[in-house]
Amino acid sequence: MRELAVVLASGGMDSCVSATIAHQSYDLAMLHVQYGQRTQDRELRSFHEIADHFRARHRLVTNLDHLTQIGGSSLTDNAMAVTSPDLESTEIPTSYVPFRNAHLLAIAVSWAEVIGARCIFFGAVEEDSSGYPDCRADFVAAYNNLIELGTKPETHIHIETPLIHLDKQQIVTRGKQLDAPLKLTWSCYAAEDRACGKCDSCALRLRGFLRAGYEDPIQYQDEHDRSRYP
Amino acid sequence: MRELAVVLASGGMDSCVSATIAHQSYDLAMLHVQYGQRTQDRELRSFHEIADHFRARHRLVTNLDHLTQIGGSSLTDNAMAVTSPDLESTEIPTSYVPFRNAHLLAIAVSWAEVIGARCIFFGAVEEDSSGYPDCRADFVAAYNNLIELGTKPETHIHIETPLIHLDKQQIVTRGKQLDAPLKLTWSCYAAEDRACGKCDSCALRLRGFLRAGYEDPIQYQDEHDRSRYP
Numbered sequence: 001m002r003e004l005a006v007v008l009a010s011g012g013m014d015s016c017v018s019a020t021i022a023h024q025s026y027d028l029a030m031l032h033v034q035y036g037q038r039t040q041d042r043e044l045r046s047f048h049e050i051a052d053h054f055r056a057r058h059r060l061v062t063n064l065d066h067l068t069q070i071g072g073s074s075l076t077d078n079a080m081a082v083t084s085p086d087l088e089s090t091e092i093p094t095s096y097v098p099f100r101n102a103h104l105l106a107i108a109v110s111w112a113e114v115i116g117a118r119c120i121f122f123g124a125v126e127e128d129s130s131g132y133p134d135c136r137a138d139f140v141a142a143y144n145n146l147i148e149l150g151t152k153p154e155t156h157i158h159i160e161t162p163l164i165h166l167d168k169q170q171i172v173t174r175g176k177q178l179d180a181p182l183k184l185t186w187s188c189y190a191a192e193d194r195a196c197g198k199c200d201s202c203a204l205r206l207r208g209f210l211r212a213g214y215e216d217p218i219q220y221q222d223e224h225d226r227s228r229y230p
Numbered sequence: 231m232r233e234l235a236v237v238l239a240s241g242g243m244d245s246c247v248s249a250t251i252a253h254q255s256y257d258l259a260m261l262h263v264q265y266g267q268r269t270q271d272r273e274l275r276s277f278h279e280i281a282d283h284f285r286a287r288h289r290l291v292t293n294l295d296h297l298t299q300i301g302g303s304s305l306t307d308n309a310m311a312v313t314s315p316d317l318e319s320t321e322i323p324t325s326y327v328p329f330r331n332a333h334l335l336a337i338a339v340s341w342a343e344v345i346g347a348r349c350i351f352f353g354a355v356e357e358d359s360s361g362y363p364d365c366r367a368d369f370v371a372a373y374n375n376l377i378e379l380g381t382k383p384e385t386h387i388h389i390e391t392p393l394i395h396l397d398k399q400q401i402v403t404r405g406k407q408l409d410a411p412l413k414l415t416w417s418c419y420a421a422e423d424r425a426c427g428k429c430d431s432c433a434l435r436l437r438g439f440l441r442a443g444y445e446d447p448i449q450y451q452d453e454h455d456r457s458r459y460p
């Protein structure tokens with residue numbers, strides 16, 4: 001039996017490729033966190049299908065309702081305008097949940113310590129993060145230091161971020177090379193049946209496939225959308 | 231209007247004294263987190279009474295159900311024995327929820343960023359922590375570094391731990407000097423009406439009062455318990 005790695009898996013492409021890389025060396029313990037996303041049922045289905053694909057030895061589905069409570073406050077208290085999708089923007093979007101990844105990683109660490117996993121695979125991507133400060137490599141390095149100090153002396157868990165310096169095109173290429181089950185992933189923020197092809201997340205995904213020279217294996221509401229982001 | 235501080239408040243003595251210290255310089259935003267503790271309704275009542283006392287400008291009550299999920303796994307998966315209370319022990323107790331304070335602080339940071347609070351008061355105590363690694367000063371220092379990296383560039387939130395190097399006797403003394411509303415606090419793990427006087431948490435509390443030379447203002451089931459821990 002191989003050692004265990006916890007994989008933070010949203011059901012999207014990045015975490016699917018991250019799981020594929022983890023599975024080259026480890027048995028998987030797959031962790032999915034819901035926090036009131038509009039398409040969370042669809043994402044959960046993808047999560048389970050990906051976990052089945054890798055015959056995950058453990059799986060844990062949790063929720064962070066307090067992020068919705070806090071995030072909701074940020075919208076109501078400050079009456080912030082919701083920004084439109086803009087792939088070129090480097091500003092922090094108003095949908096930003098402050099410090100979100102610190103919550104996700106805390107769950108991953110607690111679980112990893114309990115089940116005896118050796119590391120945590122986290123599909124953070126600096127470039128696609130639209131300036132979220134908690135997706136950067138220096139944040140992950142600081143978190144690794146925190147884990148070392150905040151867990152039992154005999155526990156040594158570290159976070160692996162194999163995609164952090166890649167862009168979406170490179171992630172698609174890596175996924176295709178490794179035969180990642182990209183057809184099981186879900187990225188769309190707006191729809192749960194066929195992907196809308198229009199939201200920010202669909203746009204990033206389609207542009208990644210087009211630039212990498214592969215066809216996206218999932219279905220879109222309007223198949224013409226595939227060529228809208230060259 | 232003074233600047234805001236988030237106070238992590240369990241309803242117990244340490245966080246009450248911590249809130250009292252915070253209130254010398256800040257208006258308070260009081261945060262309470264439930265995670266399936268047996269006496270959580272009673273603790274919540276104390277939390278609200280303490281928040282009323284300080285006329286808290288904001289309050290947030292959240293839950294971390296996933297800690298129960300994960301903690302539960304540790305008991306069932308590893309079939310660990312539950313350790314008896316032992317005030318002198320330096321071993322990590324089996325009730326330890328791995329990395330718990332990283333979760334609590336993540337909520338505090340997200341909320342602080344949203345409401346514009348300047349700092350977080352956290353009543354961690356190294357000595358009473360029975361060896362929990364996430365109650366130590368070096369853990370808090372590492373967390374402060376994580377906050378700086380993981381929040382917006384213009385955000386500067388730091389964690390204050392005014393009690394971290396005190397023992398329970400010194401905390402009682404400090405609380406009495408500052409007129410902290412200790413009569414509103416709750417520490418007992420076992421009862422919700424009158425404190426049991428027998429559990430680990432009652433034992434620590436009573437010993438602290440006795441050594442400090444003050445009488446504990448809350449009621450106990452058996453008033454003779456007051457003198458059992460000289």
